[in-house]
Amino acid sequence: xxKNMSRGRYLRSxxxxxxxxxxxxxxxxxxxxxTLEETMALLLRECKxxxxxxxxxxxxRQWGIKKQVDWQHDMPIIVKAVEARWRLGKRTEVxxxxxVVRDEKMARYLRQNKIRRLPDSPAGPLPAHIxxxxxxxxxxxxxxxxxxxxxxxxxxxxxxxxMPSPVEEEPQERIAVSLSYDDLRLVRELRRSENRSRGxxxxxxxxxxxxxxxxxxxxxxxxxxxxxHCPDVYNxxxxxxxxxxxxxxxxxxxxxxxxxxxxxxxxxxAFSDCLLLASKNLDESMFKVLILAALFMDEAGTxxxxxxxxxxxxLKPLIASLLxxxxxxxxxFLFRSxxxxxxxxxxxxxxxxxxxxxxxxxxxxxxxxxQLYTILDLDTMMQNATAIRYSMSIHGSTAxxxxxxxxxxxxxxxxxxxxAIHLSVSLLLYDETSYFLAxxxxxxxxxxxxxxxxxxxxxxxxxxxxxxATLLVSGGAQLDLRDAIGDNCLHTVLRQPQKQWTRxxxxxxxxxxxxxxxxxxxxxxxxxNFSTQWHSDQVGEVYDWLLNNGAIY
Numbered sequence: 001x002x003k004n005m006s007r008g009r010y011l012r013s014x015x016x017x018x019x020x021x022x023x024x025x026x027x028x029x030x031x032x033x034x035t036l037e038e039t040m041a042l043l044l045r046e047c048k049x050x051x052x053x054x055x056x057x058x059x060x061r062q063w064g065i066k067k068q069v070d071w072q073h074d075m076p077i078i079v080k081a082v083e084a085r086w087r088l089g090k091r092t093e094v095x096x097x098x099x100v101v102r103d104e105k106m107a108r109y110l111r112q113n114k115i116r117r118l119p120d121s122p123a124g125p126l127p128a129h130i131x132x133x134x135x136x137x138x139x140x141x142x143x144x145x146x147x148x149x150x151x152x153x154x155x156x157x158x159x160x161x162x163m164p165s166p167v168e169e170e171p172q173e174r175i176a177v178s179l180s181y182d183d184l185r186l187v188r189e190l191r192r193s194e195n196r197s198r199g200x201x202x203x204x205x206x207x208x209x210x211x212x213x214x215x216x217x218x219x220x221x222x223x224x225x226x227x228x229h230c231p232d233v234y235n236x237x238x239x240x241x242x243x244x245x246x247x248x249x250x251x252x253x254x255x256x257x258x259x260x261x262x263x264x265x266x267x268x269x270a271f272s273d274c275l276l277l278a279s280k281n282l283d284e285s286m287f288k289v290l291i292l293a294a295l296f297m298d299e300a301g302t303x304x305x306x307x308x309x310x311x312x313x314x315l316k317p318l319i320a321s322l323l324x325x326x327x328x329x330x331x332x333f334l335f336r337s338x339x340x341x342x343x344x345x346x347x348x349x350x351x352x353x354x355x356x357x358x359x360x361x362x363x364x365x366x367x368x369x370x371q372l373y374t375i376l377d378l379d380t381m382m383q384n385a386t387a388i389r390y391s392m393s394i395h396g397s398t399a400x401x402x403x404x405x406x407x408x409x410x411x412x413x414x415x416x417x418x419x420a421i422h423l424s425v426s427l428l429l430y431d432e433t434s435y436f437l438a439x440x441x442x443x444x445x446x447x448x449x450x451x452x453x454x455x456x457x458x459x460x461x462x463x464x465x466x467x468x469a470t471l472l473v474s475g476g477a478q479l480d481l482r483d484a485i486g487d488n489c490l491h492t493v494l495r496q497p498q499k500q501w502t503r504x505x506x507x508x509x510x511x512x513x514x515x516x517x518x519x520x521x522x523x524x525x526x527x528x529n530f531s532t533q534w535h536s537d538q539v540g541e542v543y544d545w546l547l548n549n550g551a552i553y
Contacts, residue, residue: 018059021049025056030065030099066097074130075109079149081132082106083118086148095131107156110149113174113298117149174302177338178371186288187297190255239270242290246274251289258293266294266311272318279327287330291337308338315339323352323361332364335371345375354381354388354403357395366406376407378414378423385426389463392427400427408436417448425453426460430467443477450484452477458492461499469505479514486521490514494530498542507545516551527551 021043029039036056043049051059060066069075078101082092094101109115126132179187238257242265245254258265265271271294278287295303295311319340322328331348334340340348345365353362365375381388381403392400404427408420421441424432433453437443444452454477457465473479480488487495490509493502506526510516517525527546531553 016051016055017049021047022063025060026063026065029060030067036060064098067099069096069101069105074127075106077126078130079106079110079115080118081126081130083148085132085134086151090134092132093135095133097129103152104156107152110153111156114296115149173305174298175305175308175338176300176302177297177308178336178368179297179301180333180336183288183292183333183336184299184301186285187292187299187301190289190293190297191299238265239268239274242271243274243277246277246286246290249286251286254286254289255293258290266307266314268314272315275315275318276321279322279330284330284333288333291333291339295337297337303338311339312341319344323348326358326360328358328361328364330364331361332367335365335368335375342371342374346377346380349375349403350377350380350384354399355384355391357391357399359399359402362399362402366402369410372406372410373412376403376410376412378407378412378418378420379416381423382416382418382426385423389427397427397429401429401432404429404432404436408432408439408441417446419445421445421453422447422456425456425468425472428460428463428465428468430471433468434471437471437475443472443475444481446481446483450482452481452483454479454489455481455483455487455492458489458505459496461493461496461502461505463501465501466504466508469508473508473512479509479512480518482521488514488518488520490516490518490526491520491524491529494526494542498540503542503545506542510549516546516549525552528553 024047025039025043028034028042029036034042036053040051040053040056043051069078074096078094078096082094085092094106241257242254245251245257271290275287275290278284278290291311295307297303315334319331319334322331331340335345348361349365352358353365366372368375388400404420404424407423413419419441421433421436421443422445424436444454446452454469454472457469457472479490482488483492490506493505496502517527519525520529530546531543
């Protein structure tokens with residue numbers, strides 16, 4: 001191969017003339033609200049300009065062109081600002097990221113979130129990328145100053161199509177929950193099934209007989225499919241129908257019923273029984289369907305705040321029953337959906353996971369990686385280290401190992417300065433402590449009380465601490481590190497009565513270079529501190545060992 005050919009392989013293709021077509025692309029894509037595919041087709045057909053979709057997307061990003069509005073954060077601010085200006089008699093043109101937000105998009109947001117009226121609270125400040133202005137062509141309106149929502153829905157969808165039902169309550173505040181990708185995929189499935197399920201609930205096609213009494217007769221003036229009459233309050237027929245769907249694993253039927261209810265069904269004991277039945281059948285998918293539909297969850301992972309509060313109270317007996325039977329396969333989902341609060345999760349992790357050895361429950365919570373900082377209370381675990389060690393002697397160390405590894409992987413540090421290395425040392429987990437040290441954990445990291453991991457062991461001489469103590473000492477732990485009151489490890493172990501491992505621990509410290517006569521913050525040596533506080537131990541092996549090794553008062 002010649003030099004010229006070899007060098008030619010690395011020549012770049014000529015740059016595309018983006019600046020020549022920049023304003024054509026922006027005008028069609030942003031100002032005329034064309035899709036990117038339509039814009040690309042026009043440029044290719046009329047300007048012979050060819051580029052990939054990825055190249056278009058990169059250029060639009062460089063030019064600051066962003067058509068999509070953040071529905072979770074920006075759209076609530078936008079509709080509130082437009083409503084406030086409407087009440088002042090002004091029409092509004094909204095620009096977000098240099099792109100006009102059309103009324104149709106705002107109407108779609110209002111309709112999908114079932115918003116019929118906005119609260120009367122004042123509008124907050126607009127983010128820097130959102131701008132509201134009054135159009136020159138029609139600056140004022142002459143309609144009802146309190147009816148912008150009705151106005152935009154009516155203009156977009158017509159009188160009956162866009163408006164929520166008159167019997168619907170005022171919109172409640174919606175909050176975002178931390179649903180997983182699989183949860184959101186299930187929500188999308190529910191949304192896609194909603195219209196089909198409503199239409200399929202007619203007496204001729206629905207397999208659910210008790211619900212037929214709730215069906216409204218099809219209107220002769222419209223060709224739309226018959227729909228369930230939506231009761232303001234659920235009744236026994238509805239609940240029987242849901243139970244029938246659960247027993248038959250009929251997800252479409254359950255969706256059709258739940259999405260046609262206007263009021264929350266969460267507080268019904270019969271609905272809790274349906275959930276319990278789904279969990280007993282190990283049908284996690286059906287369980288999730290019932291919860292997501294009853295919470296009126298949308299595809300953005302938001303639901304009305306009051307429904308979360310109702311669910312937390314109403315489903316407590318169900319959660320207690322699931323815990324009792326160790327049917328915990330849905331607890332991760334219940335936490336993600338907000339029904340199990342962070343406080344309740346912390347309680348379950350400690351008392352059911354660590355103290356009762358429920359490994360399956362721990363897996364459900366510890367898989368919520370982005371929420372570990374809210375559900376792993378390392379300070380409380382340290383306070384209950386003695387009880388956890390006793391539980392480990394009965395149930396094994398698997399649960400404790402899972403928790404300390406999760407805390408280490410998340411890099412947690414509690415308000416009291418507790419990290420994974422402190423917890424693993426307090427629980428005498430040798431393999432875990434060795435792993436953390438090998439992966440960069442600070443062997444001398446102090447709690448906010450000034451105690452290092454080695455000093456924690458000095459307070460546990462009643463336990464078999466020597467294996468972990470030897471690991472720390474051989475790993476380079478500072479022996480003369482002082483706590484908040486000026487004691488080192490030798491002072492700490494000897495300010496307690498003589499215990500099974502007191503002498504062995506003290507001997508390990510001295511043999512590795514700690515001065516036996518070093519003084520603490522009060523000026524006392526280890527021997528003076530020990531003999532002053534524990535006169536009855538002066539005839540014991542620890543006292544004799546101190547004297548034989550040159551200890552002084």
